[in-house]
Amino acid sequence: MKKVEGEFENLYFHDSPVKDVQISNEAITFTLAFGHVLEQHSQNQIEKTICAKDCQLTFSQVKEYRLKVYIDELKEWQLIESPGKQDLLQEILVSEVIDKDYYKIEGMTATPQWSEWEIKAQQVTLTWKVEGESWLTKE
Numbered sequence: 001m002k003k004v005e006g007e008f009e010n011l012y013f014h015d016s017p018v019k020d021v022q023i024s025n026e027a028i029t030f031t032l033a034f035g036h037v038l039e040q041h042s043q044n045q046i047e048k049t050i051c052a053k054d055c056q057l058t059f060s061q062v063k064e065y066r067l068k069v070y071i072d073e074l075k076e077w078q079l080i081e082s083p084g085k086q087d088l089l090q091e092i093l094v095s096e097v098i099d100k101d102y103y104k105i106e107g108m109t110a111t112p113q114w115s116e117w118e119i120k121a122q123q124v125t126l127t128w129k130v131e132g133e134s135w136l137t138k139e
Contacts, residue, residue: 002052003127008103010041011126012049012136013057013092018107021088028065028119030057030105032092035126036134049136052128059103059121070114077116086111 004011013035020031035057037043037050044050059065067080069087080087087109094106103124105117 001127001129002131003125004037004041004043005123005125007041007043008095008124009097010038010044011057011095011124012036012038013095013105016092018089018092021083023065023083026060026062028059028062028117028121030089030092031055032057035128036136037126038136049134051132051134051136052126053130053132055126055128058125058127059119059123060125061122063101063120063122065117065119065121067118068116069109070116072113087115089115089117 016035017033018030019033022029032055035052035055037052039047039049067083067087068077069080071078089107090110092105092107096104098104101120101122103119107115109115
């Protein structure tokens with residue numbers, strides 16, 4: 001199993017389908033169809049962006065998280081206390097670092113509604129078994 005830790009800003013998940021989300025007391029794991037380890041990630045051992053296929057994005061030592069969904073009919077955000085399958089992301093469209101150890105992932109749910117996960121965690125790890133050539137280009 002291959003992995004990189006930290007440097008969330010050097011990981012890229014746009015358009016990645018979410019296969020599953022597991023929430024435990026101290027970790028949140030997103031199982032994704034793919035994720036990219038950008039060339040500039042300090043743990044990337046090759047000189048180009050890696051496409052990690054069938055990967056797991058894990059936030060460990062989670063201090064807190066907040067999931068909210070935008071309800072179009074009401075034109076407002078709804079906080080989700082106990083996420084059900086209908087509230088979970090189907091596809092990641094935006095991922096970003098808000099602050100040190102504070103992350104945001106946004107995308108569409110199955111219903112479809114816009115969803116935002118805000119996660120405070122001390123560690124971020126991306127693991128995968130199969131890698132392929134990334135379709136991302138240098139900027």
